[in-house]
Amino acid sequence: MNTSAVAEPNFSPIEVIACPYCGELNESTYVHCRQCDTLLLTDAARAVVLPQASQRSGCVLVYAAFLGGTAVALVTAAIAAHDASAGWTLLLAAFEALVAFGLWRHRNWARFTVIVMQCLNVLFGLILIATGSLEGIALAAIGATIAYWFYANDQFFH
Numbered sequence: 001m002n003t004s005a006v007a008e009p010n011f012s013p014i015e016v017i018a019c020p021y022c023g024e025l026n027e028s029t030y031v032h033c034r035q036c037d038t039l040l041l042t043d044a045a046r047a048v049v050l051p052q053a054s055q056r057s058g059c060v061l062v063y064a065a066f067l068g069g070t071a072v073a074l075v076t077a078a079i080a081a082h083d084a085s086a087g088w089t090l091l092l093a094a095f096e097a098l099v100a101f102g103l104w105r106h107r108n109w110a111r112f113t114v115i116v117m118q119c120l121n122v123l124f125g126l127i128l129i130a131t132g133s134l135e136g137i138a139l140a141a142i143g144a145t146i147a148y149w150f151y152a153n154d155q156f157f158h
């Protein structure tokens with residue numbers, strides 16, 4: 001008979017948080033420090049302050065739909081083109097469709113991809129400005145706005 005099958009005591013690790021004032025370790029369920037009575041910002045309190053991690057963002061869904069629409073337009077253009085560029089256009093369409101799918105599912109890798117893509121747009125916009133093209137200003141501004149939004153709103157992604 002296997003004696004190791006005896007049920008082990010069900011230990012759940014107690015979460016502790018350090019008091020921001022005196023450093024005393026308190027259980028995360030405490031509201032006030034047991035040593036100095038300073039108000040502790042518990043995980044529960046933080047959870048109330050921060051939006052739910054599972055929340056879906058309308059902005060992300062709109063951007064995903066935009067990328068998906070761009071992918072469809074690229075496929076249409078590739079079919080119409082019938083030349084050597086069609087392969088690259090289809091590849092770009094597949095990439096945009098993949099990122100659109102990732103955004104729709106609120107995946108972090110899609111978030112990072114958008115940030116990188118938009119940073120490249122900012123760089124490209126700055127190059128245009130440097131060469132005297134004012135269109136670069138709009139490109140850089142839009143790219144910076146979208147990149148910053150995706151950088152700052154990580155709570156929607158997982």
Ligand SMILES: [Zn+2]
Nearest residue numbers: 019022033036
């Ligand atoms: Zn304390």
